[in-house]
Amino acid sequence: MNATGYAADPALVRGVAIMAPLLAVAVAARLRGPAERDIAAAILATAWNLLALTGVNLLAGATGWWRFAAEGAVVHGLPVDLLLGWALLWGAVPALATARTARPVPLPATAAVLVWLDLAFMPLAAPVVALGGDWLTGEAVAVAAGLVPGLLLARWTAAGARLRARASMQVVLAAGLGLVLPVALTGVWRQPEWALGLLAQVLAVPLLLGVAAVREFAAAGGGTPLPYDPPERLVTGGPYAYVRNPMQVSMTAGYLVLAPFEPVFLAAAAVAFTYGAGLAAWHEGEQLTGRFGAEWEEYRRRVRPWLPRPRPARMPGPGAAVYVSAVCGQCSQVGAWIRRRSPAGLRVLAAETRSGTRRITYEAADGRTAEGVAALAHALVHIHLGWALVGWALLLPGVTRFAQLCADAFGAGPRAAGAGEALKAGEALKAGEMPGAGRAQREPHGAPETVPEAGPDGVFQTGARGYAAPDVQAGPGRGGSTATSGGPAPHIRR
Known part of the structure; x- marks a missing residue:
């Protein structure tokens, strides 16, 4: 009653x-x-x-x-x-x-x-x-x-x-409704502990791709994955430099990982793929063509929708830069390590030429910056998919702060370059004495040798082998990099 x-x-x-x-x-x-x-x-x-x-x-x-x-x-x-x-x-x-x-x-x-x-x-x-x-x-x-x-x-x-807050809540929603709830209802969680541990590790790869894609949507695009709350700019960096549909790839791959434990997830993967490759691709393709025109068409030509590229694609226009000290022993080794891996769309520049730089600093083409471990994580994304996964893991909430704390404890804290060090770095750049520095890296950013050219697979290579001297005519506070101080922000696509 x-x-x-x-x-x-x-x-x-x-x-x-x-x-x-x-x-x-x-x-x-x-x-x-x-x-x-x-x-x-x-x-x-x-x-x-x-x-x-x-x-x-x-x-x-x-x-x-x-x-x-x-x-x-x-x-x-x-x-x-x-x-x-x-x-x-x-x-x-x-x-x-x-x-x-x-x-x-x-x-x-x-x-x-x-x-x-x-x-x-x-x-x-x-x-x-x-x-x-x-x-x-x-x-x-x-x-x-x-x-x-x-x-x-x-x-x-x-x-x-509150873009970050609502994007984070959308991640919680996607994980809860798309993963946690189905796993709980199907009883996958009743597997032996060793199987659950292995499952969690394998699942981490596609889930990391999806979380990184949402983060890129918010950080670079100014929007969220929901079609009615889309990014303001076409997203082509981060996970989107490897695959056009990282969130849909993440969901489909996650269900395929769960399929051996519960066959219903195989059907879920088929539905997710069919929706993404059919209705979503058609609807979103029309929207993006209308909003971004030739820019979207160029991006679609370079990046596949479902099969990730081994190395990131590079859209035409200004690229990113990472500033690493040229006179600090530890720092210069990090810079040399990045340079040897020929990062796509990333220049390795001497930190001494950028005013106020006390840590390794990453600067995107749209002016967004990151320092320390976060800067290194962003730089890793420009190398290849394996290192990109490491970079995205380092950028997870809480992980960056903990990793930075550990790095500082082991002597990788901020360092202020004195006048002598800055002068020494400048003289070395002029004389070509930087490790691996060649004429191409001493040219201003607009010089022909530093303009990326696409290879057969659409991957842009910088052609740079060492530290680059910035254009002294460029504006202050950006290390003189004309390529990172102007032009429109890179646009995003889901």
Whole structure:
């Protein structure tokens, strides 16, 4: 029985639980006429709540907060209709209802209304939902894990704010809905420990590719993987210099790795590939052609959609640079190591020629910079796919900071070059005494020998063998590099 003392019809409870939120979504969409960002906000908020509420409801059954008594359309004891209705009520409904408003509705007020509706419905949902004595604790957990983060994600997406935060939350969503939840539902996690350890190591390779692609989308493109919240610029660097569809390759390869443990993942890989190679390729190809024109066509000509290149492709235009000390013994060895591997689209320059440089510094063509371990990680991406994976691993949140801490502890901390060292480096550059420095590297960046030319496989080679002297006529603060101080930012593609 419910709070009124009468037993409600289970079919009516389940029907209202799914139809009422669906009707609210339809009415809000009709009245508000949401823009693309509002649609993205509604999709992401619903997906976030679907993932979070699935976990909370599974936990509720184990803790006794509440349990479900339902038959049909039930997965692991959870009524699918109730779960979807709950996710829509907390996700799409507020995102669409507040779309295109002159003044945003205060988030606490929105949350309070939704919590009040939930507290009113839960006792009325008997006998489908049987509440335990501590059900309010479970409600609080659901609000903290699902409602509040979902509202924040929707608001940030609609406003185009907090790019890093919403991109990170999309990574969590993709991992949760595309990997963790399927693994949990299929029972793959019940394998022996040695098999799970091996599985985790193999899975790390495609997953690393996908995470690096999302990071590149946000950092260089200013957008996220969601089609309604795309990058502002065409992305051609990082993982996209190796393969056009790194996220789809990551998902498909991940499912293929899981397929020997559960055959259903083979079907999932086929679906992911079919969607990516068919509908997504056609739809996104048209969009990108319209937005970026010849630039997209040139990129598509150089980079394959599914089979990664062994070495990164190089788009025409200014490349990146890594500044390494030419007079520090340890540093110059690092620079020589990078140079010997003929990085594509990357120049190795003397750090002494860049004002204020105290660590190895990486500078992208669009002006983004990184120092220390992060700079080395970015430089590795220009060598080949194997070293790129190492670089992307070093760029994972927390890993960079820990690796930098270790490097500093072993003597690789920042170093200030004195006037004598800078003078010595300048004289060595003029005299051609830098390790491996030849005439081509002493030319200004615009000189013919430093202009990359494509080989038969479309890979651009710098032709440089040593440290390059920057053009002394270029602007300050960039080491005089005209190639990294001007021109449009490199554009991105998913």
